[in-house]
Amino acid sequence: MTPYDSDDRPRAAARRPFKLGGAALAGTLALAAGLYFAWPGGGPDLLPQPGGDAAFAEPVEHPAPPDRPQLAAAAPTPLEAQSDAAANEALLDDPFEMTLTVEPGDTLMAMLTDAGLDRGEAHRAIQALAEVYSPRKLKPGHEFSITLRPGAGERPAALERLLFEPDLTQTIQVVRAAPVGQEAAVFTAEAADRPVTVRRARAHGAIDSSLYQAAVDAGVPLPALGEMINVFAFDLDFQREIQPGDRFSLMFEEKRDEEDRLVESGAVLLAEMTVGGKQRRYYRFEDADGFVDYYDADGRSVRKALLRTPVDGARISSRFGKRKHPILGYTRMHKGMDFAAPTGTPIYAAGDGVVEVAGWNGGFGKYVRIRHNGTFKTAYAHMSRIDSRVKPGQRVRQRQIIGYVGTTGRSTGPHLHYEVHQNGRQVNPQGVKLPTGKVLAGADKTRFQSAMRELEVQFAEAADLSKTQTADAR
Incomplete structure (x- = not known):
């Protein structure tokens, strides 16, 4: 049936009109514009260009898009991994050097062995070294430069070379003569003089203040x-006669290496001292018999029959003459000189001669007496120890160590009791004419x-x- 209005005329079906609000309409337009300009190939370039049809317009170049993160490289093939491992293994097998320093x-x-060698290989290397240098001479501070090939697994490190400079005059080298890997390594050694x-x-x-300090300040090596x-010990008592203002001069030989470093000091060729205004000058000379000594300008040897002082660095604690005995308590003749010094200080033979007595001698404790000639003898008492080479009948040389200061026998403290006998009688060691x-x-x-x-x-x-020393001090 056809709907009719009240006036009986046909009526169309009612339609609701579609309406967009202002805000919704604006959002829709914005979204469309964004898609238009963001879409690849979109934007104004799609519009026809002036002067030609849009279908035949020339393409416009666009900037390249930004770089994107690269994908990781492909994992190496098993063959490549095997090659890298071989290269690493070869690198680890390369020889390397290390320095060993001798400690006390x-x-x-x-x-x-601490460096990685097995005892057998280390022993063979030391045996080779011993052919040119005794390992017993090694001292703390000596350095060895060694070249090793690393060990692997159960295989120990292998020594290829050992380099050693015991002093500034010599270089010693121990090298492997057999290829690495041979069952028993063979080493050879050689020493080269620098x-x-x-x-x-x-x-x-x-x-x-002292001769020692003045000499060191002037650059004199201690051996010189x-x-x-020793040259002036026959004339001077260095503990008591040297005074401020006295002077010294000397000439000596010295050895220097290519870098001008002092290797060692040699013989003193000329020596002079002015003490108390009196000058003494001596020259080194070897006579026809090959005996070397020091002589004054007139050809007289500096050497006297006896030393004035048979111990260095001591003070006179008691002189020759009457004194109250420190133990017995009464006055009696002191027939020698006492030199106070620390226990163990070396005691020298006052002159060449033959040992008559060496051993214990009552209140003198450990005692030595030496016959120098038909006129003079010297005696040394209260020693802590007599040198093992000093025995009755043994010949000794002037300034040879015969014993060491002590306090054995009737003694109140460490000192040397020293006597000079002339024709069988004790005489004053300081007053006797030698x-x-x-x-x-x-x-x-x-x-x-x-x-x-x-x-x-x-x-x-x-x-x-x-x-030179003065210039360096500046």
Whole structure:
């Protein structure tokens, strides 16, 4: 049926019109525009360009899109992994060097085994070294440079080379003669001398506090200083006669390496001391018999029959003469001189001679007596120990160590009781007139005078260490 209105006319079906609100309409337009411009190839470039149909418009270049993260490289193939492992293994098998420093109590065997060698290989290397240098001479501070090939698994490290410089004059090398991997390694050793230059040097100075300090300040090596003291020990008592203002000069040989480092000091060639205004100057000379000594300008040997002081660095604690005995308590004759010094201080033979007594002697404790000639003998008492080489009938040389200061026997403290016997009687060691040594004559004296003049020229031309020390101090 057809619907009719009240007026009986046909009526169309009612339709509700679709309406968009203002906000919804704006959002829809914005979304469409965003899709239009964001879609690849969208945007104004899709519109026809002026002067041509849109279908034939030339494409427009766009900027490249930003870089994206790259994917990880593909894992290596099993063949590549095997090749890398072989390369790493070869690298780990390369020889390497290390330095070993000798510490107190170390042995070379322990040092090498600690570095990775087995005892057999270390022993063979030490045996080779011993052919040119005794390992017993090693001292703390010595360094070894060794080249090793690393071990692997149960295989120990292998020694390829050992390099050692025991001093500035020598280089020692131990090298592997058999290829690494051979069951028993073979090593060879060789020692090479390093070049050194021998030159003459001189030094001089004034004594302010001690001869030792003045000499060290002037650049005198200790061995040369010790030899100079021995030269003047026959004339001077260094503990009591040296005073501030006294002076010294000397010339000596020294060896230096290629870097001008001091290797060792040699013989003192000329020595001079001015003590209390009196100058003494001595020259080194070897006579026709090959005996080396020091002589004054007249050819008289510095050597006397006896030393004035048979112990270094001691003080006189009691002189020759009457005194109250410190133990017995009454006054009696003290027939010698006492030198106080620490226990263990070396005691020297006052001159060449033959040992008559060496052992215990009542209140003198451990005692030695030496016969020097038909006139003089010397005696040494209260020793802590007598040197093992000193026995009755044994010959001794001047300044040879015969024992050590102590306090054995009737003694109140460590000291040396020293006596000089002349024709069987004790005499004052400080007052006795001692015979002089050799006097050159004839051909020896002629040669000495020529040598003396040459030494004087060398002294004037020698390198002056005192100036060098002064410049370094500045």
